[in-house]
Amino acid sequence: xxxxxxxxxxxxxxxxxxxxxxxxxxxxxxxxxxxxxxxxxxxxxxxxxxxxxxxxxxxxxxxxxxxxxxxxxxxxxxxxxxxxxxxxxxxxxxxxxxxxxxxxxxxxxxxxxxxxxxxxxxxxxxxxxxxxxxxxxxxxxxxxxxxxxxxxxxxxxxx
Numbered sequence: 001x002x003x004x005x006x007x008x009x010x011x012x013x014x015x016x017x018x019x020x021x022x023x024x025x026x027x028x029x030x031x032x033x034x035x036x037x038x039x040x041x042x043x044x045x046x047x048x049x050x051x052x053x054x055x056x057x058x059x060x061x062x063x064x065x066x067x068x069x070x071x072x073x074x075x076x077x078x079x080x081x082x083x084x085x086x087x088x089x090x091x092x093x094x095x096x097x098x099x100x101x102x103x104x105x106x107x108x109x110x111x112x113x114x115x116x117x118x119x120x121x122x123x124x125x126x127x128x129x130x131x132x133x134x135x136x137x138x139x140x141x142x143x144x145x146x147x148x149x150x151x152x153x154x155x156x157x158x159x
Contacts, residue, residue: 001049005041006135009058010128038084051086057131059092092130099125
């Protein structure tokens with residue numbers, strides 16, 4: 001059986017594996033940062049199959065401050081991924097936009113005229129763009145190209 005795998009790699013890492021200071025599963029998450037997607041998929045496959053391709057959808061992140069090592073660590077991970085047979089990395093884009101958002105916890109401020117408003121602060125909002133679109137756009141091509149089985153996996157809840 002011919003199998004192709006689709007992984008939303010950006011959301012897998014930032015949604016499930018990235019170190020969280022207040023987490024009780026820090027050690028496990030740190031170990032999973034170097035997750036081998038092929039080995040993960042093979043744990044779920046049994047019987048006669050051929051793993052035709054693993055498509056890993058992600059985006060290059062930008063440094064958010066001077067000395068931010070996250071972009072270089074990400075590139076190291078990409079290099080490691082590319083040593084895996086049949087691995088394909090498909091990149092979206094990373095956007096950074098200054099915007100105004102409510103402070104947390106929400107605070108109401110009373111204006112001099114007696115009206116009230118929510119206190120806001122200027123922030124740099126970061127977002128990954130196009131990974132989900134790239135996955136959806138590639139599905140029809142892959143189906144037509146005769147794969148017997150397609151695996152598309154959203155991030156697994158590890159805790």
